[in-house]
Amino acid sequence: MARWVIFIIIYLLLSVYGFQAIKTITKQSWIHYVFIAIAILVVGNFIFQFAASSEGRVLTPAKSYAFGFLLAFMSLTLVLVPILLGEDIIRGALGLYDKLVTKETFYLPSRRRFVSQIALGLAAIPFASLLYGMYRGKYQFRVLNYTLHFDDLPDAFDGYRITQISDIHSGSFDNKEKIEYAIDLINEQQSDVLLFTGDMVNNKASEMLPWKETFSKLKAKDGKFSVLGNHDYGDYVDWSSKEEKAQNLEDLKAIQKEIGFDLLLNEHRYLKKNGQQLALVGVENWGKGGFKKAGDLKKASSLIDKDDFKILMSHDPSHWDAEVVNDDYHYHLTLSGHTHGMQFGIEIPGWIKWSPVKWRYKQWAGIYESVGQYINVNRGFGYLGYPGRVGIWPEITVIELKKGTKDS
Template identity: 75%
Template sequence: MLRWVIFIFIYSLLTFYGFQAIKTVTKFTWLQFLFIAIAVLIAGNFIYQFSIGSEGRVLSPTKSYAFGFLLAFMSISLVIVPILIGEDILRFVFGLYDKLVSKETFYMPSRRRFISQIALGLAAIPFSSLLYGMYKGKYDFRVLNYTLHFEDLPEAFDGYRITQISDIHSGSFDNREKLEYGINLINEQKSDAIMFTGDLVNNKASEMLPWKDLFGSLKAQDGVFSVLGNHDYGDYVRWESEEAKRKNLNDLKQIQKDMGYELLLNESRFIEKDGQRIAIVGVENWGKGGFKKAGDLRRATENIDSEDFKILLSHDPSHWEECVITDDYHYHLTLSGHTHGMQFGIEIPGWVKWSPVKWRYKHWAGIYEQLGQYINVNRGFGFLAYPGRVGIWPEVTVITLKKGSNNA
């Protein structure tokens, strides 16, 4: 109850400043009333969805949209507040100065209309961006191509193509037509293998059932390999019993099997061509901080030789930094996801790549290299919580392996 009281207080304070800007700019009372009405409606729906109408911590599309509209609306006030507070400080200083000089009754000068106009104009940028991200951005799939060179890549695998997808989060989807486009985009890459790096669902295996046929249509010559992500274990929802939770995980594993995925649970497989081979290693989720640490590199590589060319599937990129790059074995390429790039940021190739998630994860999107080992952090195919993407678009990664050095 206390958290909702705090939320209402903060939300009301932010809304008050937004209302002040509207009131200063326009004298149309119906616009002022509309602003307040929308504020009440959005907050009321959010509180209903996440308290009275909630089902534990399950994030349904309805709840995600309630959060998304709240975030978009609050972005208006979050921009306006520092500008108007700054103006209030100046108004107080000018009022105090007049009082000290003229000895008259203290009063604060009126708000300046152009200041509120500037504040509202700036606030329109994140507001419209967040709405666009919900309307179109979340299904604006992008194919990102990388070519990586390795001196010790087996000759038979020179030019080998891998398509990576990650973080499907099927419980958030709400548009089959757009999803079909994304699936077709993956198959159109005609890669030798497809690698899925975890988070098939938000919480429950049943979330995947409406989309099972679509994702089951993913095909590649050497198969589809997958691992589990932190959301796949059902740790973020209340279960009636431990048995129900275990059944959910087993159901999710069976769904992957039914779709033709080779789910790697701290184990490995070899892909062979012309008498040569590369190892595909898959570990369960291992995450820094409070995330599940079920990944076991020793167990996963029991049948792997140290000189084998190794591709590791590990959902959380913090595993690479904390354990993989310093391991006795050399993992040539690690494929991860998890961060989503926070679904929000700015990326202009060759110029800027920024997202608030960089303050949490050192490796959060794209290719990184350290100690002669590479990692690709996929930005995610789906979305979670905020039902959209702004600047950080849903990603299909295609990686081509080449024998030799970058300078060759």
């Protein structure tokens, strides 16, 4: 209860400053009432959605949108507050100066209209961006292509193409046409193999049922392989029994099989071509910071040769630094997801790559290299929590393996 009281107080203070900016710019009373109505509706819907009983830490689409609209509205007020507060400090200082120096009655100068206009103009940028991210950004799929060189790549796999997708989060989808477009886009890459690195659902296997037929259309000549992510285990649901939770996981495994995925549960497969092979290793979720650690790298690799060329599928990129990169086995390429790039950031190739998630994850999006080993962190196919994406778009990764060094 105390959390809600603190939240409402903060929200009211921010909204008051936002109202002051609106009131300074225009005298049209209907605009004032519209602002007040929106402020009440946004917070009222948020409280209604999150204060109601739930099945645990389950984010339904309704809750996600309530959070999204609250985030957008508060981004508006959060930009306004420091600007208007700064002006208030200056106004107060000028009034105090007049009182102390001229000995006149304390007089607080009125707000300057142009300051409020500038503040609102700046605040409109994140506000509009977050609304755009909810409306279109979440389905703004892009294909990212990488070429990685390895001296010990088997000759038969020179030019081998891998398509990676991650973090489907089917429980969040609300546009079948956009998802079908993305499936077609994946198939257009005509890669040799398709690898999915976990989080097929948000919470329950049933979320994937409406999308099973759509994802069954995914194609790759050497097969489709997958691993589990932290959300796939149903850990964020208050199940009525352990048996119900266990059955949910079994149902998800069955759905993956029906779609055509070969699910790797701390095990391996060999991809073979022209008498040569590379080892595909898949671990269950292993993550730092309180996430499930069901992954067992030693078990997954127990039946492969140390000298095999190895591709590892591990949902959480924190696993790479913690266990993979310094393992006795040399894992040439690790494929992860999990971070979503926080679904918010700024990326201009060759100039800037930033997201707040970088403060949590050292490897959070794209290709990283250490001691001759690579990891690709996919930005995710779907979305979770905030029902949109801003600057960090949904990703389909295509990696081409090449024999030799980059400059050869």
